[in-house]
Amino acid sequence: MLSYQYIARNPANGQKVSSNVEAESEQAAARLIRDEGLVPIEITPVKARLANPLSRVSSKDRVLFSRQMSTLINAGLPLVQSLNNVNGQTTNKQFKTIIGKVIGDVEAGNALSVAMARYPKVFNQVYISMMAAGEVSGTLDTSLQRLADQQEKDADIVAKVRGAMIYPAVVLFVMLLVVGFMLVKVLPQVQVLYDGFPGASLPLVTQILLSVSHALIKYWWVLLIVVILISAVFGKWARTGPGKDVIDKLKMKLPLVGPLFMKMYMARFARTGATLVSSGVPLIQMLEITGEAVNNIHIERTIDKAIEKVKGGKSLADALDKDPNFLELLPNMLRIGEQSGSIEQMLGKTADYYEKEVDNAVRNIQAIIEPVMMVLLGIVAFIIVAAVLLPVYGLAGKSFTV
Secondary structure (H helix, E strand, C coil): CEEEEEEEECCCCCCEEEEEEEECCHHHHHHHHHHCCCEEEEEEECCCCCCCCCCCCCHHHHHHHHHHHHHHHHCCCCHHHHHHHHHHHCCCHHHHHHHHHHHHHHHCCCCHHHHHCCCCCCCCHHHHHHHHHHHHHCCHHHHHHHHHHHHHHHHHHHHHHHHHHHHHHHHHHHHHHHHHHHHHHHHHHHHHHHHCCCCCCCCHHHHHHHHHHHHHHHHHHHHHHHHHHHHHHHHHHHCCHHHHHHHHHHHHHCCCCHHHHHHHHHHHHHHHHHHHHHCCCCHHHHHHHHHHHHCCHHHHHHHHHHHHHHHCCCCHHHHHCCCCCCCCHHHHHHHHHHHHCCHHHHHHHHHHHHHHHHHHHHHHHHHHHHHHHHHHHHHHHHHHHHHHHHHHHHHHHHHHHC
16 A cells, blocks of 8 residues: 545635545545545655564464455355455565555456565465465455465464474573572682682582683673674575574474474375365475475475476375385375375375374473473582582682681
8 A cells, every 4th residue: 555645626615735645556445435436636756664574474474464355255245345354454564565565466467476476575476376266266265265275374383383482492591580680799709718728629510610711701792793703604694595494394304303303394285285176286286386385395306396296196105105204104194185086185184193293292392391490400400509618618628627
């Protein structure tokens, strides 16, 4: 939605009126001004402010948009009117602007899928393909409903996996803060106390931690620079081909989180595939889109190989069978679906199964992590307490002897 400043004349009294109006185009702004009983004289577009980089379009925004659009179209409202109604209820300013531009493109004669395809960061390939299939089959409302369900379930899985990773990260962060405070503030006081007793020697554990303490106090800025540089280099490397290759492989193979990520990938593949097949997207196109949607380079390569095998006449189940990047259940369920002509239903059931498995895996990880973190905290606390108390007990023994 664009903003326009206008000057208009009121025919009733001949007075000029100056104000602002929001519309998809200059012609739409003129119509809105006339609807108010005014005669537009001059309409000038207002320069748009730079978008806030923090104001991104979330999956929740897209789910709400999809559900509202599905309801309005199903109720019989024309497409542009439905878009205008939904845009009026959208609170995300960036998304509001994008929907306004989509409306302008649709009014200019473009298909909805074509208009949305201009914003790939908001509407991904799955979304665009579903819109195109819905437009061709005349089931746009059903496609939007399926999209909302698929996005909601995918977002739910991602949130659960992130939740499982957040707890240990928070505990480690707090532990580092406590250890840092003890090293910088408490241990140096122990050394000051010991310096008052000539000939007294500190225990080994205290000497080691004091060396670390002195290094932190004197060279904290070096450590900060090193951490920032390592983070920047690692972040840049992780976005490159070799970096993504290594990280995606680790996600699949690490002892504790590997099975969790594998189940998440299988659920995402099955749910996205079921959504696309149910909307009439051809099998090869479905595989191409799903490979990208899974967001793991190794699984995407496996799917690319499977596409070539399917083109050569193999069934999809046989193309994926025995592949280490796919869990055994998925090809088996696909084989049943292909034999019974119900691939959509089998993929849906597989997605339901793996989504429940992700829930169980998250609970298991949390059950394992909590005692492990407690033991780790106990070890760290024991070392710090020993480093502080052993010198104190040593001084107490010397005083008693004297």
